[in-house]
Amino acid sequence: MKDLLSLKTSLHEEIEQILNEQIKHEAHASALYLAMSSWCNDQGLDFSADFFARQSDEERTHMLKLFKYVNDRGGKALSPEVTNVPNDFESFRGIYEQTLQQEMFVTNQFNQIADKCIRLKDYVTFQFIQWFLQEQVEEEYVARRILEMFDVIGEEGTGKWEIDKHIPKVAFDE
Ligand SMILES: [Fe+2]
């Protein structure tokens, strides 16, 4: 009889571990965007507050998608502990810069997951994470387009509110 553990799970230990790490990153992103939403709300930047509230929901959806996958494959998804969530931010532009940084970090994480999948020949997980890699293209695109508005419109005078008003119109066209 073969190793009993392999009957229970089809996930390589390293893959299970890196996916659980990603669950943590998505949960952290969700909490970060929620904090940004609150900060924007406090500053009277209502469209950005809505934008980050939606982003926060999306990140939780990403987390749950990974969570379900780990369990579906016979692994054990771990409910993540979320720590170090900042609630204060330096500037309006700063939060969008941090957003782009956050999304670039996540893209890099998924690239590393992809590398590991190939190395360990886990083509099922490799295929599963393609959706996330595609999603990252959109997330980075939107953050960059928003940052461009800061350059074009500028924050002086009513600029801030002008930028905020345009936030809901920034969309990725597939
Ligand atoms: Fe995400």
Ligand SMILES: [Fe+2]
């Ligand atoms: Fe994201």
